[in-house]
Amino acid sequence: MKEAVFVFSEDQLGYSFSDTHPFNQKRIVLTLDLLKEMHAIEDSDIVAPRMATDEELLLVHEPKFIDMVKKAGRGEVGSEIGAVYGIGTEDTPIFPNMHEASAMLVGGTLTAADEVMQGRSRYALNLGGGLHHGFQGKASGFCVYNDSSVAIRYLQKKYGARVLYVDTDAHHGxxxxxxxxxxxxxxxxxxxxxxxxxxxxxxxxxxxxxxxGYGTSFNFPIDAFTEDESFLQVYETAFREIAEWFKPDVILTQNGADAHYFDPLTHLYSTMEIYKQIPRIAREIAEDYCGGRWIAVGGGGYDIWRVVPRAWSHIWYAMKQLPAPAGPLPEEWLARWQEEAPVPFIPTWEDPEPLYTAIPRKPEIEEKNAQVMARSLQYIRNEQQPR
Structure with missing residues (x-):
């Protein structure tokens, strides 16, 4: 059994709305190139994704929606009709071969699921996945098909698994x-x-x-300007208590990297420290509660130069049980991409200190987040049993 596999092929890069759209799959290329420069990944670690079949997509998505996505990708649907299905909008524009590109991202997460559940790999990472806003009959928020939802149904149908889904994207899953x-x-x-x-x-x-299903949905809406310590306290406490209560067969984590201070679409004040800790905690909890079965996908993250490659690399380092990288980034990687990047790179694995001016409401924000956590966990802390 391998320690971990990295699901990737260039076919995943076809999911592209436009050159100026915030959702940019170059993030995956930058991350993989960084891992290669760090000699943290080998070609034998990489597994090619397959395309999800219509039958697999139908585990979650409505037939009419799938048909509309296919027609849109062939240029047979305009924005006015497409908007009824969430496509052809400013957030989720129509692009050529939309169905095939979207089904490839879903297939990548299904590939990761099979690698873990069939015992070929302890952990599996599909950074092309994490499209958590997709609904059964409608696209939303940059997401056409919802790979995590399809994968969870697939895990239920094929393996009879109880699934714990953990989402740390700054946007609600x-x-x-x-x-x-x-x-x-x-x-x-x-x-x-x-x-x-x-x-x-x-x-x-x-x-x-x-x-x-009452009692199996947990939300922790943290306040704007939340910093590392409060984020990690909520994450580790909630994750561990819920895993112990729910007793999953497998854990699927969505690893959006948009809670960082630099992210242009959100208002949280996290640094690279949370992205170093999040996957290591996930691995530890998977080992403690479900025999190590852990599947990870990507998600949001819109500073694709300074944040996402470093953040997502930490997932792979955690899966391979390598020490967290520290110090300077590889000079070759920085030189290769800096000319294309619109902002100067952070040249180290860590963020500079201080990254931002201290905020005046830190104690108040931390207290509000602690109250939110206590309220959301109240159900299981009252010794209710899972159904």
């Missing part, structure tokens, strides 16, 4: 939550910037699940 809102065998945990300020505006503490 709404598409995954609503897909499994009434399913007692899927537990969703999302730590995100409060919807008072940020798309999609959902992810309240009171969103707890429905029917037999």
């Amino acid at each position: 709404d598409g995954v939550q609503w897909t499994f809102f009434d399913d007692p065998d899927v537990c969703t945990l999302s730590i995100h910037e409060t919807g008072r300020y940020l798309f999609p505006g959902t992810g309240h503490v009171t969103e707890r699940g429905n029917g037999k």
